[in-house]
Amino acid sequence: MRLRLTPRDTSFFDLLAASAQHLVTGSTLLAELLGADRPTRKQLAKQLSETEHLADDATHSIMRRLNQTFVTPFDRDDIYALASALDDCMDYMEEAADLIVLYKVDELPARVSEQVQVLQRASELTAEAMPRLRSMDDLPEYWVEVNRLENQADKVHRKLLAELFDDVSDPVLLMKLKEIVEVLEQAADAFEKVANTVETIALKES
Amino acid sequence: MRLRLTPRDTSFFDLLAASAQHLVTGSTLLAELLGADRPTRKQLAKQLSETEHLADDATHSIMRRLNQTFVTPFDRDDIYALASALDDCMDYMEEAADLIVLYKVDELPARVSEQVQVLQRASELTAEAMPRLRSMDDLPEYWVEVNRLENQADKVHRKLLAELFDDVSDPVLLMKLKEIVEVLEQAADAFEKVANTVETIALKES
């Protein structure tokens, strides 16, 4: 059990929690975007892009504080890796939304919703877990569940790929859909990276 | 010359050697898969996937021990990088096998065998080198040869790309073959990453 941290250190936890909170907003916007029509999609992608900017600012705050703080609550490299991985989750979700709009893809395969549902669940779990880094409570549940989700995402992703190549005969549409599906898979991988970094931190503290 | 290490430390060498041994199994299965018919391919891909799970467990054991051991034989980050790079080699080989089955590609270009031969040779060299980390004997031969192999793989890869674009007129088949060829190239890069990490470790120890 860790002792109470000095006030100056606590801000890392707040900043990480704020960063993860943006992921919940981002994945919710992405899920809405899937079901929306083209003009609404454009608007939602813009909102997601603004959320990404806020997340970017949060990441920069963490990095700046990290570089200027002598004593950090955890290993400096682990906080750095955690902030970077959180940032990657957002970047991939924003990229997926952006590609859907840019490529003017009207209909997405049904299974893409399953990919995004995994991202929504993973972002909620991540946002709930970040504040628990302070006390180190109940973290294994979090990383085990995110790893399970990523395995599920991986299976959905492989099924989707096979379906795309079986069902889509237009090679240009195939290229577009494949890229969107790959970027969503990279988002799921990024959430797993966050969970693995939390596991690393927890193992060092135990 | 290093002194004999304490028993507790030796396990890192054993774990790394075990991890590299899975790569030999994996690359052998991948080579068999190339020459097999579709049902046998499916079976071999499944075996490769099981080997990948074993390799994954080996990586997790290394990481766990790394996070809980105070004194490690080498720089902690270098062991981490080495275990990650070994893991990447396996992941790419498994992904290539999986894509060949998933995309139902019956005929692969002849040069793909050359790519896989490089992976087989690189995995053998890697498996032979890992136990030598203990004594630091004859490591330069290993990393020089793997770097040479990666250069060779790079040339094969570029020739293959040019051939694919010249010879394959069906854009969907082209997409499938290109992705398989790229993933095999990433596997060769991952073996080079392993060798470069070993070089880094050796330079620090010298």
Next chain:
Amino acid sequence: MRLRLTPRDTSFFDLLAASAQHLVTGSTLLAELLGADRPTRKQLAKQLSETEHLADDATHSIMRRLNQTFVTPFDRDDIYALASALDDCMDYMEEAADLIVLYKVDELPARVSEQVQVLQRASELTAEAMPRLRSMDDLPEYWVEVNRLENQADKVHRKLLAELFDDVSDPVLLMKLKEIVEVLEQAADAFEKVANTVETIALKES
């Protein structure tokens, strides 16, 4: 303000400056290649490949020295990250040139020149900034400007993608052009990575 460094340490600055200087040569060759005919392109790609080998040697010198030097002017990992990021800039520029030749793409979209102009400006700024690491003078101007350039490159890249999918009906040509455009975008990202690493170093020193 830092004190003058001991002679032994200064070589890191010289090596980093030399490495960045190769990027100026590389991006100039890449810009020339865009406007050249096919045989001249082949020749310029070869020159770029030779420049990449020189850059590679510079990176290896930095790494070797890093692993054998006990006291380094900055955090060891930061120098490592900086050298790796400089190396990546060159690798992506060389890869782009190589793909243009390999894929026998005669006409490139006009906006590709805009991508390469960003790389030229970024490489000049980087080459000017590296020697200033010694005194830590005027570095913020550098990283702010490179970040601005990368944002500009990102916008050009997204416009290019949309244009490619709107204008190029041949899926095979589309695949070729898309890959070239993506690799140039990765080069721009790599320059931003260099700038971010310099920012990290400067923040730690301040």
